[in-house]
Amino acid sequence: MASVPVPADTPRGLLRRPTATTGFWSWFTTVDHKKIGLLYGFTAFLFLIVGGAEALLIRLQLARPESTLIDAGTYNELFTMHGLTMVFLVVMPLSAAFFNYLIPLMIGARDVAFPRLNAFSYWAFLAGGLVLYSSWLLGGAPNGGWFGYPPNSTTDLSPGMSFYSLGLAMAGIASTVSAINLAVTIINMRAPGMSLFRMPVFIWMGLVVQFLLAFSLPIITVALFQLLFDRELGTNFFNPAAGGSPLLWQHLFWLFGHPEVYILILPAFGIVSEVLPVFARKPLFGYQFVVFSGIAIGFIGFGVWAHHMYATGLGPVANTAFGLSTIIIAVPTGVKIFNWMGTLYKGDLRFTSAMLFAIGTVTMFVIGGLSGVTHSVVPADYQQTDTYYVVAHFHYVLFGGAIFGLFSGFFYWWPKMFGRLLDERLGKLHFWLMMIWFNLTFGPMHVLGLQGMPRRIPTYPEGYGFDLWNLVSTIGAFTIAASILVFMWNAIGSFRKAKDAPADPWDARTLEWATTSPPPPHNFDEVVTVHSLDELWHRKYAEDESGKVVPVQAGAAPEDQSHVGGHGIHLPGPSYYPLVAALGLPLVGYGVLYGWWLSIVGAVVLLAGLYGWAMEPGAEEA
Amino acid sequence: MTGKRTRLAVGLAAAAVALAACATNAPQDTLDPAGPYAEKIDALFKPVFWVATAVFLLVEGGILYILWRYRHRKGRERIPPQIHGNTRLEIAWTILPAVVLAGVAVPTVATIFDLAAEPPGNALNVTVRGHQWWWEFRYTDPEMQVGDNLPLVTANELVIPADRPVYLTLESAGSEFGNGLGRAVIHSFSPFRLAGKTDVIPGKTNHMTIQADEPGEYPGQCAELCGFSHGFMRFEVDALSPADFDAWVAGQKEEAAAPSGIAGDLIASTCAACHTIRGVSTAASTAPDLTHVASRDCLAGCIFPNTREELAAWLRDPPARKLGSFMPDYNLSEEEIEALVDYLETLE
Numbered sequence: 001m002a003s004v005p006v007p008a009d010t011p012r013g014l015l016r017r018p019t020a021t022t023g024f025w026s027w028f029t030t031v032d033h034k035k036i037g038l039l040y041g042f043t044a045f046l047f048l049i050v051g052g053a054e055a056l057l058i059r060l061q062l063a064r065p066e067s068t069l070i071d072a073g074t075y076n077e078l079f080t081m082h083g084l085t086m087v088f089l090v091v092m093p094l095s096a097a098f099f100n101y102l103i104p105l106m107i108g109a110r111d112v113a114f115p116r117l118n119a120f121s122y123w124a125f126l127a128g129g130l131v132l133y134s135s136w137l138l139g140g141a142p143n144g145g146w147f148g149y150p151p152n153s154t155t156d157l158s159p160g161m162s163f164y165s166l167g168l169a170m171a172g173i174a175s176t177v178s179a180i181n182l183a184v185t186i187i188n189m190r191a192p193g194m195s196l197f198r199m200p201v202f203i204w205m206g207l208v209v210q211f212l213l214a215f216s217l218p219i220i221t222v223a224l225f226q227l228l229f230d231r232e233l234g235t236n237f238f239n240p241a242a243g244g245s246p247l248l249w250q251h252l253f254w255l256f257g258h259p260e261v262y263i264l265i266l267p268a269f270g271i272v273s274e275v276l277p278v279f280a281r282k283p284l285f286g287y288q289f290v291v292f293s294g295i296a297i298g299f300i301g302f303g304v305w306a307h308h309m310y311a312t313g314l315g316p317v318a319n320t321a322f323g324l325s326t327i328i329i330a331v332p333t334g335v336k337i338f339n340w341m342g343t344l345y346k347g348d349l350r351f352t353s354a355m356l357f358a359i360g361t362v363t364m365f366v367i368g369g370l371s372g373v374t375h376s377v378v379p380a381d382y383q384q385t386d387t388y389y390v391v392a393h394f395h396y397v398l399f400g401g402a403i404f405g406l407f408s409g410f411f412y413w414w415p416k417m418f419g420r421l422l423d424e425r426l427g428k429l430h431f432w433l434m435m436i437w438f439n440l441t442f443g444p445m446h447v448l449g450l451q452g453m454p455r456r457i458p459t460y461p462e463g464y465g466f467d468l469w470n471l472v473s474t475i476g477a478f479t480i481a482a483s484i485l486v487f488m489w490n491a492i493g494s495f496r497k498a499k500d501a502p503a504d505p506w507d508a509r510t511l512e513w514a515t516t517s518p519p520p521p522h523n524f525d526e527v528v529t530v531h532s533l534d535e536l537w538h539r540k541y542a543e544d545e546s547g548k549v550v551p552v553q554a555g556a557a558p559e560d561q562s563h564v565g566g567h568g569i570h571l572p573g574p575s576y577y578p579l580v581a582a583l584g585l586p587l588v589g590y591g592v593l594y595g596w597w598l599s600i601v602g603a604v605v606l607l608a609g610l611y612g613w614a615m616e617p618g619a620e621e622a
Numbered sequence: 623m624t625g626k627r628t629r630l631a632v633g634l635a636a637a638a639v640a641l642a643a644c645a646t647n648a649p650q651d652t653l654d655p656a657g658p659y660a661e662k663i664d665a666l667f668k669p670v671f672w673v674a675t676a677v678f679l680l681v682e683g684g685i686l687y688i689l690w691r692y693r694h695r696k697g698r699e700r701i702p703p704q705i706h707g708n709t710r711l712e713i714a715w716t717i718l719p720a721v722v723l724a725g726v727a728v729p730t731v732a733t734i735f736d737l738a739a740e741p742p743g744n745a746l747n748v749t750v751r752g753h754q755w756w757w758e759f760r761y762t763d764p765e766m767q768v769g770d771n772l773p774l775v776t777a778n779e780l781v782i783p784a785d786r787p788v789y790l791t792l793e794s795a796g797s798e799f800g801n802g803l804g805r806a807v808i809h810s811f812s813p814f815r816l817a818g819k820t821d822v823i824p825g826k827t828n829h830m831t832i833q834a835d836e837p838g839e840y841p842g843q844c845a846e847l848c849g850f851s852h853g854f855m856r857f858e859v860d861a862l863s864p865a866d867f868d869a870w871v872a873g874q875k876e877e878a879a880a881p882s883g884i885a886g887d888l889i890a891s892t893c894a895a896c897h898t899i900r901g902v903s904t905a906a907s908t909a910p911d912l913t914h915v916a917s918r919d920c921l922a923g924c925i926f927p928n929t930r931e932e933l934a935a936w937l938r939d940p941p942a943r944k945l946g947s948f949m950p951d952y953n954l955s956e957e958e959i960e961a962l963v964d965y966l967e968t969l970e
Contacts, residue, residue, distance in 0.1 A: 072850050072945050145847045151824055152807040152849050155799050240825025241798050246808060247823065280692075281700075286707035311810060312821045313828035316738035320731050327723045331716060338715040339707075341685060348702050350694045359689065366681050370674040377726060379733045380667040382818020383652040383660075386810055386845035452650025452814040454845040457853030461925075464841075465648030541701065549701040 015612060018574045021521065029574035031115035032521055036122050037101030038417065043126060044093035050133075051085030052484065054078050056477055059441075063474035065462040075458035076143040077160065081132075083146030084164070087264065088171050089129045091398060094406050095267035096125070096175070099182055099206050101417060105512035105519060106200050108191025108528035113184040115572040116613060117177055123582030124174035131586050132167030135160050138593075145456065147257070150238035150249050154230040159593065165228035166589035172217045172224070173585070179213035182206060191511070193530035197291075200510045200533075201284060204291045205270030208298040212259045212266075215302070220256035223249055232592055247312060254305035262301045264398055265365075266294060268405025269336060272358045275412050276340055278508045279355040280347025283534055286339040293332035293339075300329040310381050319378045326376035333369055337362060352506075353427025357408035360435050364400025368393060371446065386456075389449025395442040404434075407487070415501030418494065419517045426490040433483035441476030444469035509537040522569040570619045577616060581609025649841050650814040656840060657833040659737065659787075659817040666733050670726055677722070737818075741831045745787040748780065749773070750811055751795040751907070752822040752844065754804030755851040755946065756923040757811075758795065758907055761871075768875050768900065775898070776874070777910030778924045781860045783867035787833045794824040795907070803896075803908045803948050810846035813859055819845050834861035841924070850946035856924035870917075877901030878913050878969050884958055885965035892952060893962075899969070909949065916969045922947070933963050 018029040027035060058078050061070045070078065100118065104111055112118050135141045142164035144153035153161045186207045190199070199207075226237040227249070236242035238249050277284045284290060306314060306322040314322075340362050349355070371393040375381050384390060407430075415421045453466050460466045504513040514536050515524050532538045542552045584606025591599025648654070653668075655661040692702075746766075751758040761767075761774040768774050782788045792811055796804035812819035813832055820830040834840060844855035862870055878901045881889050893912075894903030900913040918928050922944050926932040937959045940949040954962070 072853060076847070076850065076852075149808055149847070151798070151805065152847065155805050155807070156849065157799075239798060240806070240823075244825075246825065280702070282702050283704055283706050285705065286712050289707065289712045311819050312823060313826065316734045319734050323730055323734065324727060327727050330723055331720050334719045335712070335716055337681065339712075341681075341688060342705075342707070342711070344685070344688045344692065346702055346705065347692050348694050348700045349689060349692050351689075359685070363682055363685060366678065366685075370678055373674060373723070373726070374667065374670055376723075377666060377670050377730045379663045379730065379737055379818060380670065382737075382820075383663055383667070383814070385819065386812070387652075450652050451648040452652055452812075454812065454843060456847045457843075459853060463647055464650060549704055 015576045015580075017616065018576060021574060026574065028579055029119075029576055031111075031119050031572045031574055031578070033100050033104050033112045033115065033118060034417075034519065034521075036118050037097045037099075039122050040093045040100055040125070041097035043122075043129070044090050044097060047085050047089035047093070047129060048484075051082055051090055052481055054082040054085065056481060058082060059474040059477040061458060062460075062470050064471070065460055065464075065467055067459050070458065072458045073143065076145075076456070077136075077141040079456060080142045080145050080160075080164075084132060084142065084168070086398070087146060087260070088168060089132070091264045091402050091406070092171075092175065093125055095209070095264070095402075096121075096178060098202075098267060098271065098406070098409050098413070099209075100178075102413065102512055103182055103185055103203060103206055104189070105416075105515070105523055106203055106510050107186065107189060107194055108511050108524060108530060109185065109189040110523050110569065111572060112181055113189055114181045116575050116578050116618070117181050119575070119578035120582055121174045121178035121181065123579050124177070124585055125171050127582050127586045128167045128170030128172075128174060131170060131589055132163055135163035135167075138163070147253060148227065148249075149253075150227065150230065150246050151240070154227060154238055162228060162231050162593055165224045165231070166592065169221055169224045169228075170585050170589065172221050175213050176217045176221075179210040179217070183210040183214065186210070191528045191530050194535075197288070198530055198533045198535070200270075201273035201287065201290055201294075202267075202270035202510075205266045205273070205294050208294050209263050209266050212263050212298055212301065216256045216259040216263070219252055223252035223256070226252075228592065247309075250309050250312065251305070254308045255302070257308065258305045259298075259301045261394075261397065262297055264402050265405075266297070268361055268402045268408075269294065271405045271409040271412070272340065272361050274510065275354050275358040275408050276343045276362075277534075278412075278506050279350045279352055279358075280344050281350075281507070282343060282347045283509070283537075284339070285342030285345070286335075287533065289335055290339050293335040296332040297329060300325060300332070304329055307375055307378075307381070308385075310378050311385050323376050323378040327373070330369065330373050330376070337366060337369070352411065353422065353424055353431055354408050354411035354506075356428065356431045356435075357404050357411060360431065361401055361405040361408060364396055364404060364438070368396030368400055371396060384449055386454055387449035388445040388453045388455060391455055392442050392445035392449060395445070399442065400438060404438075407431075407434075410487075412506070413512075414491075414494065415505050416512055416517050416519070419499035419501050420494040420497065421501050421505060422490050422494050426486055426493070430483050430486040430490065433486065434480055437476040437479035437483070439476075441473050441480060444473050448473075504536070507540070509534040511535055514539075522571055572619045573617075575613070575616060577609045577613035579609075581606050581613060584609060649839075650843075652814055654815060656815040656838070657817070657835050659831055659833055660815055662733055662736060663818055666729055669729075673722065673726065737831075741787045741789040745789040745831065746782060747789050747791070748782075749791045749793060750780070750822065751793050752809030752811065752848070752855075753795045753908075754800070754807065754849055754948065755844070755855040755944075756910060757844075757855070757857045758910070762791075766871060774871070774874055775907065775911040776914070776918070778856075778920060778922075779858050779860055779918045781862060781867065781870055782832075782834065783864050784834050784837045784861040786864070787831050790820075790830050790832060792820055792822045792828040792830065794822045796824075800948070805849065807848045808846050809844045809848045809855070811842070812845040813840060813842035813857075815840050816842075816859060821846055832859070834859065837861050837863050837866070839919070843924075851923070851944060854923050854925045854944055856920075858920060858924050860919070873917070873970070874914050881965045884961035888954075888958060888962060889965075896949075912966065912969060914969055916967050930963055930967065933966060934959050937962055 020026040061067050140158035140160045142160040143158055144161050148164055186203055229235040230237050236244040238244045238246050273284055273290055303325045307326045310319050411422055411427055448466055448469050451465050501517040503516050511528055541549050544550050584602045587602025587605060588599045591602055655664040747762045749760040749762050757778050759776045759780045766774045794806050796806035806824040809822040810819045811822055816832040816834055817830055820828050838861055840859040842857050878899045880902055896905050896909035898905045898911045921928050921932060936943050937954055939951040940947040
């Protein structure tokens with residue numbers, strides 16, 4: 001940096017630059033990708049508890065036939081918020097947490113490409129989540145389902161679906177910005193020698209997900225604005241009486257909504273593809289096939305959206321086309337499963353908690369994938385759509401696949417993030433409770449759906465054969481909640497002991513384990529040079545003359561000692577402006593509902609944040 | 623240890639699936655089709671289910687075997703051979719599933735077009751209108767009309783002849799914001815044992831064909847979230863033998879006898895604003911046609927049996943009996959309720 005040094009306390013722009021990098025207030029101004037990753041993770045976990053509580057209320061209501069515990073209106077709000085929370089405020093931000101924390105570490109970078117933009121993404125996501133949840137206090141939560149089909153969603157008089165539009169639009173801004181940031185990071189900031197095909201599969205899946213986000217979120221954003229305008233400004237995008245089309249929404253929603261499924265599941269696939277090789281002590285089988293199948297899933301994922309709409313009367317030609325594209329997407333998905341099996345084959349399998357959850361992901365996703373294949377059998381879907389069969393299917397994909405995968409990630413990377421190992425006994429208790437009762441919660445829903453129990457009904461009569469399995473499912477849901485408590489106990493327990501995690505507790509294969517646990521703010525003391533896929537493994541093991549894999553002697557001390565301890569490394573400085581800019585968003589949003597003056601105030605705050613941001617250099621000279 | 627527990631979990635899941643097959647008293651069971659259109663779906667789903675089960679057993683069994691066979695054993699440090707892949711295997715497990723899936727695709731496409739075909743010429747035509755939150759059925763064939771271009775209209779109970787296809791035209795009723803009645807929203811007509819479901823979409827006309835092989839009652843319900851009372855929007859398909867059906871039609875074509883006394887006054891002053899009782903009142907179809915209400919098995923979106931007690935309870939306070947009902951509480955006296963129930967019970 002050749003600019004003239006300016007002392008750090010000289011006010012520029014609007015606010016004095018914050019200097020603290022530790023302590024409570026530093027979390028509000030941090031631009032460190034690791035801290036932002038932890039913020040994402042912590043916030044998403046809180047939303048997991050809220051969304052889980054909503055699920056428990058739903059299950060409590062459905063435990064017995066003709067239950068009157070929860071009225072129909074509240075029930076509609078509960079399942080809508082459960083779906084929105086789990087998709088937009090739990091699985092997406094948990095994936096973002098892992099991506100934020102790990103992408104720079106795994107590619108040998110010091111931070112993401114745009115650190116302040118990264119902070120803005122987090123605050124915008126939080127704003128979206130809080131705006132969505134503020135609806136409970138401001139006249140009623142969204143009640144039109146997470147899919148929000150108009151005209152029901154546009155003509156309902158409760159304000160809930162306006163909060164839906166605003167909250168999701170803000171979360172969408174957060175994800176779009178973050179997608180571009182992380183894609184640029186992966187493409188431009190890899191360590192010397194890390195060519196694309198030396199990237200860990202988790203990074204590849206991350207790259208595919210960022211592209212899916214960047215291309216699918218604009219679609220839903222447009223649709224959300226149309227929905228908001230129909231509700232608040234009297235436009236007629238979806239009003240058939242004035243020439244609008246309710247089906248237009250469905251096309252837009254699912255053109256986003258199906259890639260979204262892969263946005264939710266591919267991060268878990270990436271985690272599994274890291275965890276299985278480490279605990280099998282073998283490289284991932286068919287690395288290039290796993291990578292290309294992930295890319296193929298990303299592309300084909302944009303061509304299957306109308307399989308959510310077979311019953312809307314698109315006609316036999318369209319239904320055939322989307323049935324076939326849905327069949328085709330099963331092929332690259334199957335390839336991944338077989339490659340994971342190939343990875344385990346002939347390995348030296350150590351069943352740590354992380355490994356168990358990764359195996360859980362694979363075995364449960366097989367079930368979700370197979371029930372997904374039945375959705376390509378279009379006529380069968382005429383029966384199954386909008387029944388509990390579909391609820392069973394996507395919980396096997398998004399809970400059995402995504403959530404199990406994310407828990408695998410928690411157990412695997414916890415020591416890297418916090419310098420402390422989670423307890424393995426509690427981890428296994430957590431796994432087996434969750435594994436068994438997950439199947440008893442969602443397995444019976446296949447049966448209920450095939451027996452003709454529709455979704456989204458607050459209760460059901462006696463004598464339809466729904467009683468037993470609903471009760472089993474409810475007991476299962478509460479036991480899953482207990483397993484989450486075991487995890488929380490485990491997490492709290494890990495902080496009540498001294499830091500015990502070495503840099504590389506699992507004998508792992510990728511670069512994040514080459515630095516300390518937790519890593520220093522600058523990640524690596526010296527810039528890593530990469531020579532191969534599974535770089536860290538190849539630094540530890542080599543083949544001897546007979547082809548047998550043996551440990552190698554630790555390498556010589558690094559020649560360049562000038563950066564040890566982070567001296568002389570310029571890191572981006574903390575900043576207030578991402579938070580300020582993000583604070584403007586909810587004000588702009590509330591203004592749509594409560595008066596345009598508030599939107600103007602919000603816009604001023606947003607612009608002030610952006611102005612200060614633009615005037616502030618990325619990093620201060622030391 | 624691991625293998626055993628996993629096997630237990632898998633066993634339990636398999637048992638759940640097996641038990642499903644022998645579920646009894648499931649009147650909406652899609653695995654128990656009762657007519658050719660549902661049977662075509664069932665005949666497609668069941669083989670696919672067994673193929674999927676075979677794949678499930680092979681893959682999960684393979685995973686469990688590998689987990690057991692290659693588990694780490696204490697005290698035996700071993701670095702396994704670093705196998706990076708095998709292109710032939712990759713090609714094999716790309717092509718093999720593709721072939722199996724192609725085998726699934728062929729009958730799927732055939733059935734899609736089969737189900738979308740125009741129904742045979744002898745089909746009965748019925749227009750289904752989805753309201754918030756009840757179903758209206760309009761028999762539009764010329765021989766079913768009750769006047770000049772006036773179709774026979776019923777509610778919540780679709781009476782059809784057995785062993786004859788019924789071609790349904792599906793429309794959503796209601797206005798944009800409802801104006802105190804139902805809003806026009808999306809519903810989904812789901813007669814389970816007689817056919818798959820078809821959405822009922824404002825501004826769009828959809829079609830489906832159903833058929834019941836045997837006389838009987840086939841319950842169904844709305845399957846698309848349609849607002850507050852979505853869970854209470856049921857219906858029943860009543861299949862009658864051809865002779866019984868003809869008798870039913872003849873009975874339904876008759877007009878209602880005029881009410882007198884308290885009931886007559888109430889119907890003229892209040893009920894007639896929304897309800898049609900042919901021969902007594904003619905209203906737009908914003909509420910169920912009551913001409914032959916006593917001939918039906920169920921009330922209010924088929925959530926109550928049609929008994930004196932339920933009818934009286936309904937009239938006492940409709941929104942209390944069915945939350946969200948657009949029929950308000952008219953604060954009727956017990957005497958008025960008694961008179962109305964007496965009259966309605968005569969409308970067979």
